[in-house]
Amino acid sequence: MKLYDIAHSRAGDKGNISTLSLIPYNENDYEMLCQKVTADTVKKHMEGIISGEIIRYEMPNISSLLFVCQDALAGGVTTSLRMDTHGKALSYALLTMEI
Amino acid sequence: MKFQNVVYNLHDYLKMKNKIRIGCGAGFSGDRIEPAIVLAEKGELDYLVLECLAERTIALANKRKMADSTKGYDPLLERRIETLLPHLLKNNIRLITNMGAANPIEGAKKIIEIAKKQGVNIKVAAVSGDDVIGDLQITNDDFRVFNNENFAYDLIQNRKSQIVNSANAYLGIEGILEALQADAQIIITGRVADPSLFLAPMIHEFGWQTDDFDLLGKGTVIGHLMECAGHITGGYFADPIKKPVENMENLGHPFADIFSDGSAIISKVEGTGGIINLQTAKEQLLYEVINPNEYFTPDVIADFTSVKLEEIGKNQIKVSGGGGKTKPETYKVSVGYKAFWQGEGEISYAGYSALERAKLAGETLEKRLKPQFDDIQVDYIGQNSVFPNSKFQYQNSEVRLRIAAKAQTQAEAALIGEEVEALYTNGPAGGGGVRKYVNEVIGIVSVLVDRNKIKPVMTLFSE
Numbered sequence: 001m002k003l004y005d006i007a008h009s010r011a012g013d014k015g016n017i018s019t020l021s022l023i024p025y026n027e028n029d030y031e032m033l034c035q036k037v038t039a040d041t042v043k044k045h046m047e048g049i050i051s052g053e054i055i056r057y058e059m060p061n062i063s064s065l066l067f068v069c070q071d072a073l074a075g076g077v078t079t080s081l082r083m084d085t086h087g088k089a090l091s092y093a094l095l096t097m098e099i
Numbered sequence: 100m101k102f103q104n105v106v107y108n109l110h111d112y113l114k115m116k117n118k119i120r121i122g123c124g125a126g127f128s129g130d131r132i133e134p135a136i137v138l139a140e141k142g143e144l145d146y147l148v149l150e151c152l153a154e155r156t157i158a159l160a161n162k163r164k165m166a167d168s169t170k171g172y173d174p175l176l177e178r179r180i181e182t183l184l185p186h187l188l189k190n191n192i193r194l195i196t197n198m199g200a201a202n203p204i205e206g207a208k209k210i211i212e213i214a215k216k217q218g219v220n221i222k223v224a225a226v227s228g229d230d231v232i233g234d235l236q237i238t239n240d241d242f243r244v245f246n247n248e249n250f251a252y253d254l255i256q257n258r259k260s261q262i263v264n265s266a267n268a269y270l271g272i273e274g275i276l277e278a279l280q281a282d283a284q285i286i287i288t289g290r291v292a293d294p295s296l297f298l299a300p301m302i303h304e305f306g307w308q309t310d311d312f313d314l315l316g317k318g319t320v321i322g323h324l325m326e327c328a329g330h331i332t333g334g335y336f337a338d339p340i341k342k343p344v345e346n347m348e349n350l351g352h353p354f355a356d357i358f359s360d361g362s363a364i365i366s367k368v369e370g371t372g373g374i375i376n377l378q379t380a381k382e383q384l385l386y387e388v389i390n391p392n393e394y395f396t397p398d399v400i401a402d403f404t405s406v407k408l409e410e411i412g413k414n415q416i417k418v419s420g421g422g423g424k425t426k427p428e429t430y431k432v433s434v435g436y437k438a439f440w441q442g443e444g445e446i447s448y449a450g451y452s453a454l455e456r457a458k459l460a461g462e463t464l465e466k467r468l469k470p471q472f473d474d475i476q477v478d479y480i481g482q483n484s485v486f487p488n489s490k491f492q493y494q495n496s497e498v499r500l501r502i503a504a505k506a507q508t509q510a511e512a513a514l515i516g517e518e519v520e521a522l523y524t525n526g527p528a529g530g531g532g533v534r535k536y537v538n539e540v541i542g543i544v545s546v547l548v549d550r551n552k553i554k555p556v557m558t559l560f561s562e
Contacts, residue, residue, distance in 0.1 A: 008342060008378060010335070012387030015545065021385035023378065025341075048488035057391050061404055061420070066385050074487075078155055079438050079542045081476035081503045083484040093486050 001099055007033065009091035018050065018072035018087045020094050022065040030063035036099045042067055045097045049090065067094070115306045115359075121297055122354035125149040125179075125196075126328030128156050132179055134329065134352035134371070139186035141368050142354050145304075147187065148296045149179065149196040150326050157290055158435025158541040160200035161265040171202030172209065172287075180213050180285075187284070188219060195275060195296050199287040201265065203227045206287045207560045220562060224278030226288035228556040231432060231548065232266040264541065265435035268548060271397030271426075272309070274555035275299035281559055290433070292396040294322030297355075305359040309398075316401035316423020317361030319394065323403075324365060324383050324418060328352045331365060331383045331416075333373035346372025355418075362419040364411065375414040384408070397430055397550075399423040429547040438542035439505040442512030444519025445480070446530045449497035454482065456527040457498045463526055464502050464518055471514070472504040499532075505540075512537045 003009075003022070006029050012019040022037060024030055039054040046054075052070025059066060073087045074080040084090075122144045124135025128151045139147055151173050164171025173179075176198045187194055199206040207225035214221045267290035276299050278286040288296075298318040301307065307314045324331055331353050337344035344350075351371025357363040367375060384406060388394060391403040400423060407420040448457040461477045468475055478484035480499035502519060506512035516535020523530070 004341070008338070008382065010382040010386055012385075014387060014389055015543075017389055019385070019387055019389060021382060023381045023385075025378070046488070049486065057404075059385070059391060059404060061406055062381050062384065062408055064381055064385060066388060066391060068389050076542075079540060081441070081474065081505065082487065083478055083480070083501065089485045093488070 002095065003037070003097045003099060004092075004095040007095065009094050011087055011089070011091040013073060013077050013086045013088075016052075016071055016073050016076040018069045018090055020067040020069065020091060022067065022094065024063060027063040030060070033065060034058060037065065037097070039067065042094065042097070046090075046093060049093060116304045117359045118356055119145045119300060119304045120354055120356050121146040121148060121300060121325065122352065123148045123150065123297075123325040123328045124352050125151050126326065126330060127151060127153055128173055128175070130328060132175070132182060134350060135179065136182055136186065137368050137371060138352055138354060139183050139190065139192060144190070144192045144354060146300045147183070147192050147194050148325070149194070149198060150293050150296060150328065151175075152197045152200060152290060154433060154543050155435065155541055157201050157267050157433070158265040158543065160202070161435065162541075164201045165264075169205050172200050172206030173198035176206055176209060177213065180210050181217075184214060184217060184219070184221075188221070193279075193283075193300070194285045195288075195300065196286070197288045197291050197293075197296060199225060199227070199289045201230070201267075201289065203287050203289045204558060207558070210285055210287065211560050211562070215562075221284045222282060223285045223287065223560045224281060224283035225558045225560065226270070226274030226278060226286060226291065226555060227558070228274065228554050229267045229270050229288075229290040230265075231268055231553060232263065234266075234552065262437045263434060264437060266432055268430040268432045268553050269397055270430070270553070270555050271295045272299040272302060274557045276303055277555075277557040278559075279303040281557070283559060292398070293326035294319045294396050295398055297322030297325055298398055301357055312399050312423040312425055314361045315399040315426075317421045318357075319396055319399055319401040319423065320384075320403060320406050320421035321355055321357055321361075321363045321365075321418055323394070324380060325353055325355055327383060327386065329373070330386065331379050332367050332371075332375055333379055336374075336379050336382060342378065344372070344374050348372060361421075362417065365416045365418060366414055375416055377408055377410050377416065380408045380416045380418070395427055395431075397427065399426050428550055430550055430553050432546050432548050434544050434546060435541050436544070438540045439507065440509050440512035441503060441536075441538050441540050442506055442515030443501065443503040443536040443538075444516040445499055445501045445532070445534045446519055446522055447497060447499045447532045448527070448530055450529070453496065453498050454479065456529065457500045459527045460500050460522055460530060461502065464522070467518055468502075468504060468515065471511070472506065474505040476503045477501070478503075500530075509537060509539070
């Protein structure tokens with residue numbers, strides 16, 4: 001199963017940091033996401049895109065996870081040569097992850 | 100009651116409300132104007148907020164101010180104010196906006212000029228003081244590098260005078276509160292933290308104390324949910340397979356009914372397109388948050404981990420909870436600097452061996468450009484340009500080569516596109532649709548500055 005099948009995500013940017021939310025459509029899936037989608041598994045999945053540390057925040061109040069990814073935007077929004085300088089599309093890179 | 104230097108008398112106290120309605124009609128500088136007009140016309144608002152400043156917007160606005168000292172405010176200010184002003188006056192709505200960008204004073208004067216043309220008298224307040232470029236050039240010790248950006252140190256210590264082109268502090272509620280107390284109908288600011296544009300009218304109308312950090316945190320949560328306008332009404336959310344959104348062409352922007360206990364109901368004007376539900380609210384709550392336990396604004400360090408969201412009706416989300424502790428002792432200052440010139444070129448290949456020919460073109464260009472350029476990016480659009488990671492490759496019938504590089508001068512940057520164009524007679528077969536671009540790139544670094552070094556300034560204009 002792909003994350004896309006059970007969850008949605010929006011990417012945000014601050015300097016060279018990308019923030020990726022992970023929100024299950026069904027709140028009952030939250031516990032399972034907590035177990036299977038860790039900072040380590042995300043780091044592995046996003047290899048080649050995110051080079052820095054990833055911190056995962058658990059948000060049981062809204063049954064959602066937040067991944068804060070360092071060194072994710074090729075030097076930062078304002079000076080990156082990438083097409084998608086903000087990493088806006090990285091939410092959908094996360095959702096291609098198999099669990 | 101006393102907050103900052105604003106003293107409320109008994110008469111003001113009796114006027115204080117239990118509920119206000121704030122609409123957000125813009126979430127960035129280039130946002131659509133129609134949803135703001137719908138809000139002003141039919142939203143039964145008390146306040147309209149237009150949030151129009153991204154990280155780099157002020158640096159670009161400052162370039163326009165350097166070229167013409169009467170410019171440097173939002174390029175869409177005239178269009179927005181001309182169309183909105185009649186609705187604002189008719190429906191008694193106060194406008195709070197950061198469209199002042201690099202020049203809130205001239206922005207305020209322009210608004211007065213537009214009002215005169217429309218035959219009306221209004222009171223406009225400009226909030227400035229965020230521009231600290233002068234201080235940046237004389238003091239070093241007061242500036243602290245943020246987020247380990249080593250470059251900022253070098254920038255401020257050694258190279259500032261040649262390349263820095265803007266330095267703006269994210270101000271908080273103070274200047275806006277003063278303007279509200281002075282009965283300004285339109286408040287135009289420079290750099291202000293986005294949630295503060297919403298928090299200031301809450302404090303003003305409900306009489307919250309500016310050291311009641313629990314309420315300030317709650318108000319900041321509401322401001323954060325609202326600040327990107329269409330983000331919470333289904334904009335930048337829609338996915339036809341998993342998250343369908345109706346009538347996107349007519350997307351409404353949100354308004355919030357905010358209560359004096361710091362809770363709110365977020366909704367939109369009946370008949371507009373889009374959707375507000377738990378999913379849109381959750382996506383926006385987490386948007387650009389780097390620590391949900393401590394969300395820093397100049398007003399409060401807010402807590403997002405205790406926020407409660409409930410769907411209480413169609414397109415109605417109730418927000419409660421959240422909180423805050425203390426306020427930071429520093430302001431964040433964004434420093435804009437001339438980073439480099441970026442040259443870019445693109446060309447398409449399609450049909451048999453499209454990817455192979457595109458790759459030959461890319462490799463050829465790299466060999467031709469390598470001696471002169473250190474930092475070259477080669478992308479195959481349709482293959483790896485957005486996810487630069489081989490796992491994401493799919494087969495397509497067409498592919499577009501993009502090459503970008505950093506250069507020191509405009510002329511040098513132009514060579515990139517020229518080399519792409521020259522593929523027409525010096526590259527693989529069948530390439531087409533060349534486009535070339537040259538842009539000066541403004542970089543942004545952030546530094547922290549002691550609060551007491553920076554003073555917000557409120558200036559009133561009328562007639």
